[in-house]
Amino acid sequence: MAVHAADQDFEEFVVLRSQSLLRTAYLLCGGDRAAAEDLLQEVLEKVFVRWRRIKGPPERYTRAALANASANRWRRRSRKPEAAWEQAGTPSVGGHEDAVVDQDAVLRALAELPPRMRAVLVLRYFDDLSEAQTAAALGCATGTVKSQTSRGLARMRELMVEVAR
Template sequence: MTLSDFEEYVSARSPALLRTAFLLCGGDRGAAEDMLQDVLERVYPKWHRIKDHPEAYIRAALANAAANRWRFRSRRVVEVPLHDASPPAVPGPEQAVANQDLVVRALGTLPARMRAVLVLRFYDDLSEVDTAAALRCGVGTVKSQTSRGLSRLRTLLAPHALAPTTDRSC
């Protein structure tokens, strides 16, 4: 187990892993950073075993950490912010950013497992089999969660009618 191998991996893959964690946390950047740091801390001692295929292991750990985070939070007292924590998106030439914001907010309303399936399938571009392996569930579960999740996203996003953009990265 070499520290430099781990450091190289973290340096190269942290931005992509943080984006995945951000989507799994429903758009909460602070929670995503904390969750990714916790996962990487837990992965380091196991690095010698997983260094040949760390991506799938870390994605599964992120998905599980996100699910555990929501389970834990649901048992705690609900905190009520004194101000609106999510200001509305400002329309303008940044339509791609506004669309992305709407999608991230809609993802945040989905159950953790459904959100994890959609993020791994469509954001990380994993196959149904790879998604099932990462989440330790059956391919049928991935298919049903994908179908239900996309249907709910369509329902949630229908009133907003996402405006077309020239940027294809969203």
């Protein structure tokens, strides 16, 4: 059975970009690696089906799909009652490494943000997209990206101070 060129292109895309996309998914999922892997797998399945019809850079399309799928998952989860173990929160990080503690604090703060705000900050600051690219990826106005960025950073500052206490 011959492999179609588009299928090879998709495989190459996944091999080259999966680690970067997993990092985005990890941040969108608030630091939950298992959820990030599931989210990425779900999105890559959808991207594969649409691969030949994607116009423009496939990475931009995939990142937008990750942000949207993450927000959809959050909406579905918020309708279900949480299990007691989920309400307990994540365990604190031990050790004396400042970098690890800082990373943990950022992930915890990101997890507290609404999904859309989290997506804006992840795409802008972790994936280094411009305001216009972020707006295009999320299907919203540039002004929305600006306001969500401003509010998100302010909220992150508040949350980081709370974590430091």
